[in-house]
Structures are given as structure tokens and as C-alpha cells.
Amino acid sequence: MTLPDKRGTIEEAISAIGDGASVMLGGFGVPGTPFCLIRELVRQGPRNLTVIKNDANEAGMGVDWLLENGQVARLITSHIGLNPTAIRMMNEGVIEVEFVPQGILAERIRTAGAGMMGFVTDIGLGTPIEEGKPRIAMDGRTGLLETALRADFALIHADRADAFGNLSFSASARNFNPLMAMAARKTIVEAERMVPLGALLPEHVHLSGTFIDTVVELTELPEVYGVIQR
Amino acid sequence: MTLPDKRGTIEEAISAIGDGASVMLGGFGVPGTPFCLIRELVRQGPRNLTVIKNDANEAGMGVDWLLENGQVARLITSHIGLNPTAIRMMNEGVIEVEFVPQGILAERIRTAGAGMMGFVTDIGLGTPIEEGKPRIAMDGRTGLLETALRADFALIHADRADAFGNLSFSASARNFNPLMAMAARKTIVEAERMVPLGALLPEHVHLSGTFIDTVVELTELPEVYGVIQR
Amino acid sequence: MSSNAKERMLKRAAADIAPGMTVNLGIGLPTEVLQHVEPGLPVCLHSENGIAGVGPVLSPDKADRNLIDAGGAYVSAIPGTAFFDSAVSFAIVRSGRLDLSLLGAFEVAANGDLANWKIPGKFSPGMGGAIELAQKARRVGVIMMHTDRRGNPKILDRCTLPLTARGHVNRIYTDMAVFDITADGLQLREIALGTDLTELRAATGAPFHVPDQDLPRF
Amino acid sequence: MSSNAKERMLKRAAADIAPGMTVNLGIGLPTEVLQHVEPGLPVCLHSENGIAGVGPVLSPDKADRNLIDAGGAYVSAIPGTAFFDSAVSFAIVRSGRLDLSLLGAFEVAANGDLANWKIPGKFSPGMGGAIELAQKARRVGVIMMHTDRRGNPKILDRCTLPLTARGHVNRIYTDMAVFDITADGLQLREIALGTDLTELRAATGAPFHVPDQDLPRF
Numbered sequence: 001m002t003l004p005d006k007r008g009t010i011e012e013a014i015s016a017i018g019d020g021a022s023v024m025l026g027g028f029g030v031p032g033t034p035f036c037l038i039r040e041l042v043r044q045g046p047r048n049l050t051v052i053k054n055d056a057n058e059a060g061m062g063v064d065w066l067l068e069n070g071q072v073a074r075l076i077t078s079h080i081g082l083n084p085t086a087i088r089m090m091n092e093g094v095i096e097v098e099f100v101p102q103g104i105l106a107e108r109i110r111t112a113g114a115g116m117m118g119f120v121t122d123i124g125l126g127t128p129i130e131e132g133k134p135r136i137a138m139d140g141r142t143g144l145l146e147t148a149l150r151a152d153f154a155l156i157h158a159d160r161a162d163a164f165g166n167l168s169f170s171a172s173a174r175n176f177n178p179l180m181a182m183a184a185r186k187t188i189v190e191a192e193r194m195v196p197l198g199a200l201l202p203e204h205v206h207l208s209g210t211f212i213d214t215v216v217e218l219t220e221l222p223e224v225y226g227v228i229q230r
Numbered sequence: 231m232t233l234p235d236k237r238g239t240i241e242e243a244i245s246a247i248g249d250g251a252s253v254m255l256g257g258f259g260v261p262g263t264p265f266c267l268i269r270e271l272v273r274q275g276p277r278n279l280t281v282i283k284n285d286a287n288e289a290g291m292g293v294d295w296l297l298e299n300g301q302v303a304r305l306i307t308s309h310i311g312l313n314p315t316a317i318r319m320m321n322e323g324v325i326e327v328e329f330v331p332q333g334i335l336a337e338r339i340r341t342a343g344a345g346m347m348g349f350v351t352d353i354g355l356g357t358p359i360e361e362g363k364p365r366i367a368m369d370g371r372t373g374l375l376e377t378a379l380r381a382d383f384a385l386i387h388a389d390r391a392d393a394f395g396n397l398s399f400s401a402s403a404r405n406f407n408p409l410m411a412m413a414a415r416k417t418i419v420e421a422e423r424m425v426p427l428g429a430l431l432p433e434h435v436h437l438s439g440t441f442i443d444t445v446v447e448l449t450e451l452p453e454v455y456g457v458i459q460r
Numbered sequence: 461m462s463s464n465a466k467e468r469m470l471k472r473a474a475a476d477i478a479p480g481m482t483v484n485l486g487i488g489l490p491t492e493v494l495q496h497v498e499p500g501l502p503v504c505l506h507s508e509n510g511i512a513g514v515g516p517v518l519s520p521d522k523a524d525r526n527l528i529d530a531g532g533a534y535v536s537a538i539p540g541t542a543f544f545d546s547a548v549s550f551a552i553v554r555s556g557r558l559d560l561s562l563l564g565a566f567e568v569a570a571n572g573d574l575a576n577w578k579i580p581g582k583f584s585p586g587m588g589g590a591i592e593l594a595q596k597a598r599r600v601g602v603i604m605m606h607t608d609r610r611g612n613p614k615i616l617d618r619c620t621l622p623l624t625a626r627g628h629v630n631r632i633y634t635d636m637a638v639f640d641i642t643a644d645g646l647q648l649r650e651i652a653l654g655t656d657l658t659e660l661r662a663a664t665g666a667p668f669h670v671p672d673q674d675l676p677r678f
Numbered sequence: 679m680s681s682n683a684k685e686r687m688l689k690r691a692a693a694d695i696a697p698g699m700t701v702n703l704g705i706g707l708p709t710e711v712l713q714h715v716e717p718g719l720p721v722c723l724h725s726e727n728g729i730a731g732v733g734p735v736l737s738p739d740k741a742d743r744n745l746i747d748a749g750g751a752y753v754s755a756i757p758g759t760a761f762f763d764s765a766v767s768f769a770i771v772r773s774g775r776l777d778l779s780l781l782g783a784f785e786v787a788a789n790g791d792l793a794n795w796k797i798p799g800k801f802s803p804g805m806g807g808a809i810e811l812a813q814k815a816r817r818v819g820v821i822m823m824h825t826d827r828r829g830n831p832k833i834l835d836r837c838t839l840p841l842t843a844r845g846h847v848n849r850i851y852t853d854m855a856v857f858d859i860t861a862d863g864l865q866l867r868e869i870a871l872g873t874d875l876t877e878l879r880a881a882t883g884a885p886f887h888v889p890d891q892d893l894p895r896f
Contacts, residue, residue: 003513003540004480004502028727028764031744054764081803082750102726102807103768107344110765114337114547115554115596117373118366119349123772124809126844128796136348136366138377143347147368159744164504164513164540168433171745171755172727175764182551198539203398204434205542208512210482210504210557227741227752233731233758234698234720258509258546261526284546311585312532332508332589333550340547344765345772345814353554354591356626358578389526394722394731394758401527401537402509405546412769428757435760438730440700440722440775457523457534 003164003197008214013188014040017153022050024109024154024184025063026177029055029082032169033062034157034190035224037216041155042069050074052109052151054102054176056083061224067095076149078102101129104146106179112148113182113211119146154184156212161191162198165212166205178207188214192221233394233427238444243418244270247383252280254339254384254414255293256407259285259312262399263292264387264420265454267446271385272299280304282339282381284332284406286313291454297325306379308332330379331359336409338379343412343441348377384414386442391421392428395442396435408437418444422451465635465652466605471496472650472678473562473603473633481559482506482552484593487531489603490562506558508589510549513541530589553592561597563590565604567619570646570666572629574602575621587624594625606634606663613665615639615646636660638678639668650676683853683870684823689714690868690896691780691821691851699777700724700770702811705749707821708780724776726807728767731759748807771810779815781808783822785837788864788884790847792820793839805842812843824852824881831883833857833864854878856896857886868894 014037017023023041027033033053042065051072056063066072067085076098080086090097100108104123111119120136120143123129133144156177159170167189169177181187194217244267247253253271257263263283272295281302286293296302297315304326310316320327330338334353341349350366350373353359363374386407389400397419399407411417424447470489474496477483482504485491497503505514507529514529515536523534552558567575574594577587594600607613615632631649632639637660638650646668651660657670688707692714695701700722703709715721723732725747732747733754741752770776785793792812795805812818825831833850849867850857855878856868864886869878875888 001497001505001513001515001538002500002502003504003538028748029746029750031727031746077804079804079806081806087803097804099802099804101805101809102764103771103810106764106768107346111349113555114551115351115556116337117350117352117368117371119341120347120375121345121772122347123813127809127841129805129809136375138347138375141347145350145366145368162540166540166542169761170433171742171761172725172729172747173744174761175728178763179765182555196539198541200542202513202537202541202543203400203436205544206433208542208544208548208552209540210506210512210552211555225743227738227743228750229738231715231723231731231733231756232718232720233722233756258530259528259532261509261528307586309586309588311588317585327586329584329586331587331591332546333553333592336546336550343773344769345774351554353595357591357623359587359591392758396758396760399543401524401543402507402511402529403526404543405510408545409547412773426757428759430760432731432755432759432761435762438760438762438766438770439758440724440730440770441773455525457520457525458532459520 005163006165006212006215007163008216010040010216013214013216014044016186017041017046019046020048021046021153022052022151024151024180025051025053026156026180027053028172028175030228032157032173032175032177033057034155035062035222036218037155037188037190038062038065042066045071047071048073052076052149054078054105056080056086058082059084076100078105106176108146108149109176109179109183112150113179116148118148121146151184154180154187156181156187156189158189158191160193160195160200161189161215162195162200163215164197165189165209165215166200167207168200168204169206174206181207181211186213187211188216190216190218192218235393236395236442236445237393238446240270240446243444243446244274246416247271247276249276250278251276251383252282252381254381254410255281255283256386256410257283258402258405260458262387262403262405262407263287264385265292265452266448267385267418267420268292268295272296275301277301278303282306282379284308284335286310286316288312289314306330308335334376336406338376339409339413342378342380343409346378348375350375379413381414384410384417386411386417386419388419388421390423390425390430391419391445392425392430393445394427395419395439395445396430397437398430398434399436404436411437411441416443417441418446420446420448422448468652468678469603469633469635472638473601476601477503477560479503482557483560484558484597486563486593488564490564491531493562493603506552508549510544510546511541513538515541550592554596556596556598558597560599560601561593562601562603563594565602565614567614567616567621568602568629568632569616569619572627572641573619574624574629575619576624578622590624595628599630600628601631601633602629603633606636613663616665636663645669650678653677686870686896687821687851687853690856691819695721695778697721700775701778702776704781704811706782708782709749711780711821724770726767728762728764729759731756733759768810772814774814774816776815778817778819779811780819780821781812783820783832785832785834785839786820786847786850787834787837790845790859791837792842792847793837794842796840808842813846817848818846819849819851820847821851824854831881834883854881863887868896871895
């Protein structure tokens with residue numbers, strides 16, 4: 001028994017993403033954002049994308065490249081305060097923005113990844129967050145019905161990967177990456193380091209390769225991944 | 231900044247469990263079953279317990295001790311086929327048994343641990359599993375409403391723990407342990423090895439100590455934890 | 461049934477495990493299929509107690525006390541094995557990451573219904589992970605003896621026992637034949653060496669289509 | 679407001695962080711509370727991007743590019759830090775494992791309502807994790823300047839802005855006073871050095887109870 005090899009090229013992996021696709025992007029701020037995959041998505045240029053990411057990065061990086069290149073129709077996110085372009089495009093109606101509380105965003109994505117349809121929570125009850133969500137009575141309490149959030153593609157940044165797609169993440173770069181990897185029809189990973197099968201101890205694997213479709217090794221790590229000097 | 235110390239004695243930790251309590255027990259078969267905590271629960275003897283565990287272990291071990299000692303009123307589980315005592319007591323009406331599909335059991339427990347009220351799934355639709363569960367229409371599909379499963383206590387077996395309660399599990403001994411640790415009002419861990427704070431790398435912690443109330447170090451590992459000779 | 465016929469059934473089921481698949485082999489006969497999978501085949505075996513990349517079964521003296529599969533067998537890790545909790549394990553199942561689930565059965569119906577977890581009044585140990593495995597794998601194969609111990613058919617027009625999943629079985633492997641379950645009903649695909657159609661019809665509790673061309677033998 | 683008054687407010691809030699607590703400090707003023715927590719205090723700081731046991735902030739030259747807190751500051755690990763994904767991080771929040779959440783505010787009402795994420799037409803960057811932090815911590819403290827830049831009260835009878843959470847604030851720390859929100863309404867607990875009751879009433883947009891005994895000063 002040996003495990004399947006899922007290594008592929010970045011060009012071919014990203015070429016599957018067509019106009020109108022929904023694309024999840026890992027990351028919370030810089031850590032865990034798949035900048036090289038996003039850069040290739042900008043190069044290949046599919047348009048009218050629905051982008052799902054915790055935040056919109058900052059000016060001149062990541063999601064901002066897609067926005068500036070006019071590829072984004074819709075953004076599902078929890079916070080875009082650090083990206084003036086996103087704020088402007090939202091205010092001008094150039095992009096549609098759906099704000100989701102951060103933990104609900106995480107859980108809607110995980111719910112899709114766990115093959116479920118939705119969940120019930122009281123988060124946001126009695127606030128504007130409630131708008132448009134069916135109320136559900138359970139055990140004498142009231143909850144809101146939240147729907148699973150799926151995507152056609154997930155672009156994921158990992159610290160280490162093996163050829164089967166077993167992944168490990170560094171520090172706070174984990175964030176939404178494993179959840180999104182579970183929730184997309186096709187999941188593409190960029191890995192800082194490829195390691196041989198078995199080099200990640202079975203107990204230390206953060207996400208099983210069963211969720212992964214293509215693994216791309218990064219041969220360079222552009223400066224955008226580095227510490228931001230403010 | 232230093233992290234709180236949650237080490238305690240097994241006697242004191244288990245003494246909080248009174249008659250009528252609901253108790254989650256980690257483990258799938260032998261791996262991950264907190265035999266020493268269960269043994270102490272048998273010694274202290276609270277009755278009328280609701281026990282939540284994937285399975286009922288086998289004759290002469292774990293859940294079976296509680297059954298034989300007449301402490302169990304109700305068992306919520308996915309499979310008890312390897313425990314003739316459990317089958318007999320169920321058939322004789324001595325204990326009440328609620329069977330839950332294994333993945334739904336895991337997810338109901340996780341849902342409680344994640345502070346949510348319930349979830350919607352199509353698992354079991356059109357089968358006897360559906361009985362008693364409200365149907366929910368979502369996006370043109372039909373699902374069943376499953377409720378979060380909480381407990382007063384969770385008894386957890388870990389391979390390693392630090393004093394704050396950060397845990398790591400061995401191989402397939404992980405199973406329900408981290409989920410149950412999240413879903414109980416009080417979570418008590420037995421650990422095969424206590425390690426100093428920081429000995430578990432932050433990336434290798436399987437469950438954060440934020441979910442743990444008491445950590446008990448095992449000074450011996452009785453034979454019941456070993457390989458079963460069939 | 462000769463052990464020979466059983467071996468050929470297992471081998472036939474193994475032939476449907478293709479490179480690249482993630483596969484769950486249920487307890488009992490499905491587990492035995494493993495012995496007939498080509499050793500170098502790139503395939504990921506899933507065990508619902510939290511393993512992807514299940515390796516060979518070990519003897520008790522070589523076993524790791526913490527590493528069992530869902531059937532309780534002491535298994536091993538291979539290069540690339542990963543462990544996870546039970547919620548992640550069933551996330552793999554429910555989100556459709558299992559390319560194939562092979563299950564045993566008490567009864568299978570011509571409409572794809574499966575009953576394999578409960579015989580009211582006789583056998584009700586709980587369903588374990590069977591419901592999800594039967595409902596959510598991309599393909600579901602049933603592997604079983606064609607008839608029960610008394611010679612009664614296990615392939616029926618409609619199941620009589622409580623269902624595990626409704627309409628999800630794609631293929632049935634028995635010691636007598638291979639059937640596909642199609643929109644059109646039960647379709648005979650292959651027939652075992654030494655079995656003839658008359659015998660097969662007598663042992664099957666539902667009508668089935670027989671192809672015009674020669675039937676492959678296995 | 680003197681920087682002295684701000685420091686005393688931060689110090690006062692820090693005094694409510696007790697040994698053994700798990701605490702989330704929101705972006706802005708709440709983060710600054712940290713400087714006033716006794717170094718050896720056994721407490722676990724949570725950051726919603728996936729850290730329990732947040733350590734001190736590092737200068738850019740010593741920073742780990744992969745280790746930031748939810749506010750984007752480069753932080754460090756301490757012995758016992760753990761990292762996890764965003765779903766687990768909010769499981770900690772929603773399941774009530776945060777003993778204390780300290781948040782900033784645009785407006786707080788005498789009934790415990792909080793508004794801190796949106797000013798329609800002016801400021802709507804999204805709520806981030808504020809909703810869960812405000813709704814699900816066991817205790818919620820708001821720390822803010824008593825009035826806005828124009829001198830208008832931020833403590834009101836009813837919030838005018840879209841709510842973050844309804845009725846979940848327990849305590850308010852400002853540069854002028856400490857209030858508790860009780861079933862009985864707003865309760866003055868302490869008053870800042872150099873502030874008098876008349877001044878405080880004029881700067882507060884809701885009536886509040888004043889205890890009979892002497893008010894502690896901070």
C-alpha cells in the first residue's frame with residue numbers, strides 16, 4: 001500500500017479556475033495567505049469571482065491584487081478595515097460584500113467541509129446580524145439557522161506538505177486554511193517545504209491529504225510573506 | 231505571563247461527579263478510554279449516570295465496570311456489539327440505550343463543544359434514524375435537525391499533558407477525546423505522561439488547555455490499557 | 461459455497477479499487493478484500509476511528525496498543541499515514557471524500573436500499589458508522605454471500621429489515637455474481653465460474669436484467 | 679483627558695484580571711491593558727486568530743512572520759502556548775471558555791447593549807470577531823473614553839448604532855468611572871481621582887445609581 005501522489009504545477013492547478021468561480025483563500029492577515037497561488041490567479045485572470053476570505057489583506061497584497069485587477073464580483077468576509085480599496089469598491093457598489101461574524105464564517109465553512117447543511121446558533125440574535133436568517137426553536141431557546149458555505153476552489157498556504165497532501169501549518173498561519181481545504185470541491189495547496197511521505201509524523205499532521213487535490217511546491221518565497229515593517 | 235496550573239488528584243476530581251450526572255467517556259475500543267478515571271468513578275460509586283461513549287468497551291473493562299456495578303441508567307452510544315452485558319441490560323430494560331450514528335454522535339458532541347445549539351444533516355433521511363427529528367428545508371433540500379450533546383463531565387485519556395492541560399493523543403487513541411473535552415461543563419484528563427509547559431510544541435498540541443479543568447497524572451498504567459490477546 | 465468462490469468474489473471486488481482512491485473497507489468480508497489489492501497500488505485506506513493511510517495488520521506481539529482500526533484489528537502506519545479525531549474522520553465521509561465504501565449486508569434491494577445494522581428482536585448492537593459510510597461514499601459496494609445460511613436470497617425486491625441507507629448502493633459483489641443497481645433496476649454484470657443463470661435466478665429475490673452479449677466470468 | 683487618567687483606567691481594568699482566567703483583549707484600548715497586568719499572574723490570553731497563551735509583543739526585527747495576534751501585532755509564544763484553527767478558536771469563545779472579554783465601544787447602554795462595529799454611512803469595515811466576543815464571554819467589560827472626541831456621552835440609555843450584542847456588557851471602565859450593569863440599571867462603583875459626580879452626570883447619557891457609602895477612587 002502506498003499513498004497517491006498529488007503534486008502538480010501551479011499553472012495547471014490554477015487553470016481550472018474559470019470565470020464566475022467561488023474561491024476560498026486561507027489566511028488571517030499575512031500569515032497563511034496563499035500569495036503565490038493568488039498571484040497566479042491574477043496572471044491567468046478569471047473574472048467575476050466570489051472570493052471568501054477572513055479579511056481583504058492590505059493595500060498591495062493578496063486579495064488587493066484581485067480587487068485592483070477587477071476580478072472580484074463578490075467578497076464574503078469578516079473584516080476589510082485594513083484594505084481601503086476594498087472599502088472604496090464596496091461603497092461604490094463595484095463589489096458586493098457579505099460580512100459574516102468571524103466565528104460564524106469559520107463554522108459555516110467547516111460545516112460545508114464536514115458535509116452538513118447548516119447549523120443553529122444564537123450568535124447575533126437580536127442584532128442586525130439576524131436579518132434574513134430563519135429562527136429555529138430548540139429546547140425552549142431560539143436560534144438562527146446558518147447555512148454551510150461551500151466553494152468551487154480553496155487556495156491554501158501550508159508550511160510543510162508531503163506528496164499525498166498531508167499538511168502542517170506554522171503558528172497563527174493555520175487559521176482558516178484547514179477549514180477551507182475541507183469545504184471546496186477542489187483544494188490547491190502551496191507549500192513552503194515539500195517533505196517525503198512519513199516525514200510528518202502521523203500525530204503531527206494538521207490536515208489529512210484526503211482533503212487535498214493538488215500540492216504545489218513554492219520554489220521561492222516573495223517578500224510579501226515577510227514581516228510587515230510599519 | 232504564565233499559564234494556570236490545573237493539576238489535581240484523581241480522588242478530588244472524580245468526587246465532583248454526583249448521582250444523576252451525565253458523563254462523557256473518551257475512547258474507541260481500548261485506545262483513548264480513561265480506564266483509571268472510570269475505575270475511580272466505580273470506587274466512588276455515584277449512581278443513575280448517563281454515560282456517553284462511542285462503544286461500551288468489552289466484558290471486564292471500562293464501561294463494563296460501571297454497568298456491572300449498577301451505576302448506569304442511560305447509555306448514549308454508537309455500538310455496543312462487543313459488550314454482552316450492555317446488550318443484556320438493554321434487552322432487559324435495566325438500562326436505556328440511545329443509539330446515534332457514529333459521525334452524528336461525534337458531531338453532536340462537537341456542536342456542544344463549539345457552543346452551538348444544533349446542526350442540519352441529511353444523514354439517516356428516509357431510514358429509522360429519522361424518527362423524532364424535526365425536518366428542516368434548506369436550499370431546496372431536506373435535512374434533519376440534530377441537537378448539541380452536552381455533559382456535566384468529560385473523562386479524557388491523553389498521552390501527554392502539561393500542567394495547563396494542553397494535550398496530545400497517541401495514534402487512534404485521539405478519537406472522541408478532544409471533542410468530549412470541549413463539550414462538558416467540567417473536563418478531567420488522565421495523562422500517561424506529564425511534561426513541562428513548553429515541552430509540547432505549540433503546533434503539536436492536539437487540544438488547548440483552555441478546555442481542561444483538571445489534569446491527573448497516571449502513576450501506573452494497568453494491564454487493561456495493553457494489547458488485547460485474542 | 462467453496463472457499464474458492466469466496467476468494468474469487470474478494471478478488472473481483474478488489475479489482476474495482478483504482479489508483480488514487482480513498483477507500484473505506486467495512487468490518488467482515490470487506491476487510492478481507494484488502495488481501496487481494498496489489499501491494500504497490502496507490503490508494504488511501506480510511507478507518508472511521510481516525511486514520512487515513514491504514515497499513516497492514518500486525519500480530520499482537522508487534523502491535524501498538526493505541527493503533528487499531530474500526531474493527532478492532534491492530535494495524536500499522538505507513539509513510540504518509542495521518543491520525544485525526546472522530547469528527548474529522550466523518551467529515552471525510554460526509555463531504556464525499558471516500559471514493560468507495562465497501563460494506564457487508566443482511567439485505568440489499570434492487571432499488572439500492574441497504575439493511576445491515578439491525579434485526580429487530582435478534583440483533584441490535586447499534587449502527588456504528590454504517591449509516592454515513594453507506595449514504596455518503598461516492599460509490600457504495602456491497603460484498604456478501606449471495607444467500608443467507610438457510611439459502612434464502614439476500615438480494616430482494618424491497619428490504620424487510622430497518623434500512624441503513626435508502627438507494628445508495630451502486631454495486632453488489634457476491635459469490636455468484638456482480639450486479640449494478642441502475643435507474644433501470646438490477647443489472648447483471650458478471651457471473652461466477654460454475655454458476656448458471658437458472659441457479660442465479662433461483663437464489664435472487666428480485667428480477668434482474670441480463671445483457672445480450674456474453675457474460676464475463678470471474 | 680490626561681494620559682494619567684487613561685493609565686489609571688487601564689490599570690483599573692487590569693486589576694479585574696484574576697489568576698486562572700482565560701481572557702481576550704480586543705483591539706485598541708483593551709490590548710493596552712496588558713501592560714498593567716502583573717508579569718507573574720497565571721492567566722491565559724486568547725487571540726481569535728488561533729492562539730491560547732499569547733506572549734509579549736515583539737519588535738519587527740525579532741518577529742516571527744507567521745505569528746500575529748488578531749490585531750496584527752507580532753506576538754510571541756510562552757511556555758504552554760497552543761495554536762489552533764479559527765473554528766476551534768471560536769469554539770473556545772462560544773462555549774463559554776473565556777472568563778473575560780474586554781472590548782472597546784462606540785456606545786454602551788444602561789441595559790448592557792453594546793455597539794462597536796458599525797457607524798452606518800461612515801464606518802463599516804465588518805464585525806470581525808466582535809459579535810461572539812461580546813455575546814459569549816462569561817464576563818464582558820467595555821473599556822473606553824467616557825465621551826467621544828466632541829465631548830458627547832458614549833454611555834447612553836439606549837444605543838443608537840447597530841448593536842454588536844444585546845444586554846451582555848457587565849462592567850464599563852472609563853477615564854472617569856467604573857460602572858456595573860445590573861438588573862437594576864447602571865450602578866456607579868468607582869470614580870476617577872479628580873472627577874466629581876456633577877461632572878460625571880453631565881458626561882453620562884443615562885441615569886445611574888450612586889451608592890450610599892463612600893465611592894472608591896482609582
